[in-house]
Amino acid sequence: MSKIKQLSVFMENKKGELSDVMTLLSQNNVSIKSINLVDSADFGILKLIVDDEQKTKHILDDAGFSVKITDVFAVAIDDHVGSFHEVVSVLSQNDINIEYTYTVNNGQNGAFVFKVDAGDFQKATEALSKAGVQLLQKI
Amino acid sequence: MIWNKIESSPRETIEQLQLSRLKDTVQRVYALTPFYRHKFEQTGIKPEDIASLKDIKKLPFTTKKDLRAHYPFGLFTVPMSEVVRIHSSSGTTGKPTVVGYTRSDMEVWDEVMARVFTMAGTTAEDIVHNGYGYGLFTGGLGMHNGAQKVGATIVPASSGFTERQLMLMKDFGATILAVTPSFALHMAEVAKKAGPDYLKDYKLKAGIFGAEPTSKGLKEEVSKAWGIDYHEVYGLSEIIGPGVACSCKKSDLLHVFEDHFFVEIIDPATGEEVPEGQRGELVITPLTKQALPLLRYRTGDITSITKEPCRCGRTMLRMESIVGRTDDMLIIGGVNVYPSQIEHVISNAYGVTLNYQIIADKKGYLDKLEIHIEVSDEIVCDNVAQMENIKKSIQAALLSNLYINATVRLVEPRSIERSMGKAVRIIDKRKSDE
Numbered sequence: 338m339s340k341i342k343q344l345s346v347f348m349e350n351k352k353g354e355l356s357d358v359m360t361l362l363s364q365n366n367v368s369i370k371s372i373n374l375v376d377s378a379d380f381g382i383l384k385l386i387v388d389d390e391q392k393t394k395h396i397l398d399d400a401g402f403s404v405k406i407t408d409v410f411a412v413a414i415d416d417h418v419g420s421f422h423e424v425v426s427v428l429s430q431n432d433i434n435i436e437y438t439y440t441v442n443n444g445q446n447g448a449f450v451f452k453v454d455a456g457d458f459q460k461a462t463e464a465l466s467k468a469g470v471q472l473l474q475k476i
Numbered sequence: 477m478i479w480n481k482i483e484s485s486p487r488e489t490i491e492q493l494q495l496s497r498l499k500d501t502v503q504r505v506y507a508l509t510p511f512y513r514h515k516f517e518q519t520g521i522k523p524e525d526i527a528s529l530k531d532i533k534k535l536p537f538t539t540k541k542d543l544r545a546h547y548p549f550g551l552f553t554v555p556m557s558e559v560v561r562i563h564s565s566s567g568t569t570g571k572p573t574v575v576g577y578t579r580s581d582m583e584v585w586d587e588v589m590a591r592v593f594t595m596a597g598t599t600a601e602d603i604v605h606n607g608y609g610y611g612l613f614t615g616g617l618g619m620h621n622g623a624q625k626v627g628a629t630i631v632p633a634s635s636g637f638t639e640r641q642l643m644l645m646k647d648f649g650a651t652i653l654a655v656t657p658s659f660a661l662h663m664a665e666v667a668k669k670a671g672p673d674y675l676k677d678y679k680l681k682a683g684i685f686g687a688e689p690t691s692k693g694l695k696e697e698v699s700k701a702w703g704i705d706y707h708e709v710y711g712l713s714e715i716i717g718p719g720v721a722c723s724c725k726k727s728d729l730l731h732v733f734e735d736h737f738f739v740e741i742i743d744p745a746t747g748e749e750v751p752e753g754q755r756g757e758l759v760i761t762p763l764t765k766q767a768l769p770l771l772r773y774r775t776g777d778i779t780s781i782t783k784e785p786c787r788c789g790r791t792m793l794r795m796e797s798i799v800g801r802t803d804d805m806l807i808i809g810g811v812n813v814y815p816s817q818i819e820h821v822i823s824n825a826y827g828v829t830l831n832y833q834i835i836a837d838k839k840g841y842l843d844k845l846e847i848h849i850e851v852s853d854e855i856v857c858d859n860v861a862q863m864e865n866i867k868k869s870i871q872a873a874l875l876s877n878l879y880i881n882a883t884v885r886l887v888e889p890r891s892i893e894r895s896m897g898k899a900v901r902i903i904d905k906r907k908s909d910e
C-alpha cells in the first residue's frame with residue numbers, strides 16, 4: 338500500500354508556535370519523519386509525517402489545534418533521474434490535478450510528496466504503478 | 477385565518493383608531509403620571525398639541541432606566557385595587573422592571589395573543605403544548621392566555637424536564653408547540669435518539685417561538701427538525717409581554733398589532749425617525765394600556781418596518797426579526813453594524829466556527845475593523861491558498877452585504893478569550909481613548 342498518512346496542522350503565525358508544537362510532540366515521544374511548513378501573512382499549515390498519526394492527532398487535538406489527516410503518496414528523489422517529472426506527466430496525462438507537492442529528506446535519500454484530490458487518489462496511484470513509477474511504502 | 481377584522485382593515489381605519497387612542501393615552505399620562513406631566517411642562521408640550529400621528533415626535537421618550545427609577549409601582553396610573561396581575565423581567569443588573577395589568581389590560585393581552593395563535597392556524601380543535609416558563613416571566617402565562625382565548629386545549633408543561641415534555645407531546649398528541657427556539661432544538665435532539673423516523677410519533681403542525689434573538693439558520697433548523705411552520709412572536713414585558721407582533725403563514729416578517737401598539741423606528745444616536753425600510757431602534761407606544769401606559773418606549777431592539785401589503789390579507793405593518801441590540805451597535809467609518817449581521821455572514825462561510833471576535837480600533841483618524849474567527853476543529857483543507865480564499869470570501873461578503881471593510885484573521889480553535897464559556901464578541905479599543 339503506497340498510501341502515506343500526513344497530518345496537516347493549522348497554525349497561527351505567532352512567535353514560538355512551531356517550537357511549541359515540536360516540544361509537545363517530543364515530550365510525547367512522537368517520532369517525526371518529515372516536516373513542511375507553508376505560510377501566509379497570518380497563518381500557516383504545518384505538514385507532518387510521523388510514526389503514529391492517530392496518536393499524534395489526539396495529542397494535537399487535545400492541545401487545541403485544528404488537525405486533519407490527509408492521504409499523500411511519495412517517490413524517492415534519486416530513484417532514477419527525472420522521477421519528479423515522470424510523476425507530473427503521468428498525472429497530467431490522466432487529468433489529475435496536483436494540489437501541492439514538497440520534498441522531504443528521509444535518511445540519505447530525499448523524497449517528493451504529492452497531494453491530489455481525495456477522489457483522484459486511487460486513480461493516481463494506479464496510473465503511476467502502471468507507468469512503472471515506484472511509490473514509497475513509507476517515509 | 478384572521479382573528480379580528482381590524483387586522484385586515486384599510487390602513488386609514490387603523491390609523492384613525494390609533495390617533496384617537498393616542499390622544500386618550502396622552503391625556504391619561506398627563507393627568508395621572510407626575511413623571512410625564514413634569515416632562516411635558518419642561519418641554520412646553522400640552523396634550524392638545526397631539527393633533528395627528530406625526531405629532532408623536534413631540535412626545536418624550538421613555539427608557540428602561542425610567543422604569544427602574546420608579547421601581548416598583550411608581551409609574552402605575554391606577555390604584556393597586558385595579559391591578560390584577562404583576563409581571564417582571566429578570567434584571568441581570570440591579571432591580572428588575574415591574575409591570576402591572578388591569579382587567580382591561582389582561583383582555584388586550586388575551587386578544588393580541590389570540591391573534592398570534594390564529595396566525596399559526598390554532599383553533600379549538602388544537603392541543604397546545606406550552607413549554608414556556610410559568611411565573612413572573614411573561615412568556616408562559618402570555619401563551620397560556622392566548623391559547624385559552626381561541627379555545628384550544630392547553631398543556632401547561634412549563635420549562636425543563638425535556639424527556640417528560642416529549643412524552644406528554646406524544647401521548648397527548650400536541651399539534652401546536654410554544655417554546656423558545658433553543659429549547660425546541662434541544663427537544664428535537666433528544667427526540668431524535670428514538671431513531672431517524674422519530675417524527676412519526678408526533679402530530680405537530682406549527683410552532684410559536686420567541687423570547688430570544690434567533691438567526692435565520694436556527695429558525696430553519698427548528699422548522700425542519702419538527703416538520704412544522706415556524707411563527708415568530710415578538711414582545712416585551714414593558715409593553716405587554718409576548719403579543720406585540722407575530723409572523724403569519726405568508727411572510728417571515730412580523731405583523732405588529734398596530735391598533736394597540738404604535739411603532740416608530742429611530743436612529744438610536746439622534747432620536748430622529750429613519751425612512752421606512754431602514755434599520756434603527758424600535759420605539760413602541762402602547763395605545764390601550766391602563767395600569768402602565770408608556771410614551772415612546774425605547775426597546776433597544778434593532779429592526780426595520782414595511783407597510784407593503786402582505787399576501788395573507790392583513791394590512792398591519794410588518795417588522796423584520798430583531799437584528800440586534802442598540803447596546804451592541806458599532807459604527808465603523810460611519811456605517812452602523814450589528815454583531816448579529818457579521819455573525820450571519822460568518823455562518824454562511826465554510827471551514828470556520830461561530831466563535832469570533834470583532835475588534836474595532838482607530839488607525840489615525842480612520843476606523844479599523846478586524847475580525848478573528850476560529851477555524852473548525854478539523855481544518856477543511858490543508859492548502860494555504862484555499863484557506864486564504866475562505867478568508868477572502870468572508871471579507872468580500874462583509875463588504876458587499878454590510879458595506880464594511882474588515883480584515884479577517886483565521887485563528888486556532890479555542891484561542892479566543894472566553895467569558896463564562898462564551899467567546900468575548902466585541903472589543904472596542906476606540907472607547908478607551910474617549
Ligand SMILES: [Zn+2]
Binds near residue numbers: 726786788
Ligand atoms: Zn401576513
